[in-house]
Amino acid sequence: MRTPSLRALAVAAVVTLLGGYALAFFYAPIEAEGFIQKIFYLHVPLAIVALLGFMVAAVHAIRHLRTRDPVHDARSYVSIHLSVIFAVGALLTGALWAKGQWGVWWEWREPTLVSFLIVFLLYATYYPLRYAVEDRDRQARYASVFAITAGAFVPLNFLAVRLAEPFIHPRTFSSTGGLPAEMLLAFLVCLAGMVLLWVSLVGFELGSKRASADLSRLRTALGGGG
Amino acid sequence: MTAPLIALEQTESYVAGAYLVFVALLLIYVAIMAAKLQRIQREIRTLAELEEQTGRPSTAGQASRRQSREVEAVRGEARR
Numbered sequence: 549m550r551t552p553s554l555r556a557l558a559v560a561a562v563v564t565l566l567g568g569y570a571l572a573f574f575y576a577p578i579e580a581e582g583f584i585q586k587i588f589y590l591h592v593p594l595a596i597v598a599l600l601g602f603m604v605a606a607v608h609a610i611r612h613l614r615t616r617d618p619v620h621d622a623r624s625y626v627s628i629h630l631s632v633i634f635a636v637g638a639l640l641t642g643a644l645w646a647k648g649q650w651g652v653w654w655e656w657r658e659p660t661l662v663s664f665l666i667v668f669l670l671y672a673t674y675y676p677l678r679y680a681v682e683d684r685d686r687q688a689r690y691a692s693v694f695a696i697t698a699g700a701f702v703p704l705n706f707l708a709v710r711l712a713e714p715f716i717h718p719r720t721f722s723s724t725g726g727l728p729a730e731m732l733l734a735f736l737v738c739l740a741g742m743v744l745l746w747v748s749l750v751g752f753e754l755g756s757k758r759a760s761a762d763l764s765r766l767r768t769a770l771g772g773g774g
Numbered sequence: 775m776t777a778p779l780i781a782l783e784q785t786e787s788y789v790a791g792a793y794l795v796f797v798a799l800l801l802i803y804v805a806i807m808a809a810k811l812q813r814i815q816r817e818i819r820t821l822a823e824l825e826e827q828t829g830r831p832s833t834a835g836q837a838s839r840r841q842s843r844e845v846e847a848v849r850g851e852a853r854r
Contacts, residue, residue: 584785587792594796637799641792648788749803756807759814766821770828 554755557748565741571734579731584648587641589735593742595638595664599702601631601746602671606699609692621688624695626753628674630746635668659712663705670698 552560572589579585605627612620642661643653655661677694681687727735 582785584788586789590792590796633799633803637796640795640799644788644792644795648785752807756810756814759811763814763817763821767817770821770824 554748554751557744557751561741561744561748564737564744568734568738568741571730571737576731576734577728579728581649584645587645587648589738591638591641591645592735593739594634594641596739597742597746598631598634598638599667599706600743601627601634602667602702603699605631605695606702609695609699612688612692613696618688621692622754622757623750624692625678626750626757628671628695629753630749632668632671632674634742634746635664635671638664639668659709663709667698667702667705670701674698 569589572586576589605624608620608624608627611617612624642664646655646661647653674691674694678687678691681690726732
């Protein structure tokens with residue numbers, strides 16, 4: 549099966565995101581919450597893609613432990629790296645939304661916010677843990693074990709939050725009725741765009757890591773030969 | 775009449791702020807990656823020049839050809 553080129557993916561991501569935000573601003577209605585609700589089309593896809601990315605990293609980590617192929621370790625590392633950046637985006641946009649809607653930047657009594665922060669801080673410890681180990685093989689193994697453990701924590705955490713009584717944070721999808729069709733369409737296009745953006749950036753960073761590794765091998769080969 | 779107007783302006787600034795944060799994060803990331811790629815390309819050029827200067831003798835011809843192929847592969851990777 550032929551995988552799409554990075555350029556095609558990047559173009560698709562830009563087109564989908566632009567289309568999604570055009571729908572969000574010019575097609576989706578402004579609901580009772582007011583104009584501030586437009587942050588939802590950015591904040592929720594960022595949070596969802598970050599959490600999915602952490603789980604993708606866990607899948608690559610499992611593959612790495614099974615095959616010992618460093619490619620899977622690199623994929624797991626890059627997935628976590630990008631997801632941490634997306635999580636920073638989700639936290640910052642969420643804080644702006646909270647300030648506009650609730651009048652505070654953060655609400656410690658809200659389980660959705662605190663649990664997301666816990667997940668973010670958990671993954672923030674991935675870097676010091678990984679680089680504390682000098683041996684490359686052991687580093688990759690430990691990082692994979694971390695990615696699997698933390699990755700398993702993500703859906704559990706999500707489930708716990710859904711079961712908990714929400715304090716003030718709204719639920720995007722609930723059994724008591726979802727979004728109106730126009731808002732749902734805009735949201736899904738924005739989500740698809742965010743997924744494509746994440747995949748493109750992962751591809752971009754993996755390509756850069758590969759070039760860096762090739763360069764290092766080349767330097768060794770030339771240095772050793774000459 | 776003034777109060778709702780101010781509220782709307784404040785709301786708009788939070789929405790604009792959120793989208794700007796996203797764009798800024800994206801730009802910072804792309805700028806860091808672009809700087810990294812530039813450094814790789816610069817090093818590839820230096821290595822390619824070094825390889826041309828050393829001019830392998832015939833006994834090392836195979837290794838030299840392999841390295842040339844690697845240089846070309848890395849160049850291609852960087853161009854992509």
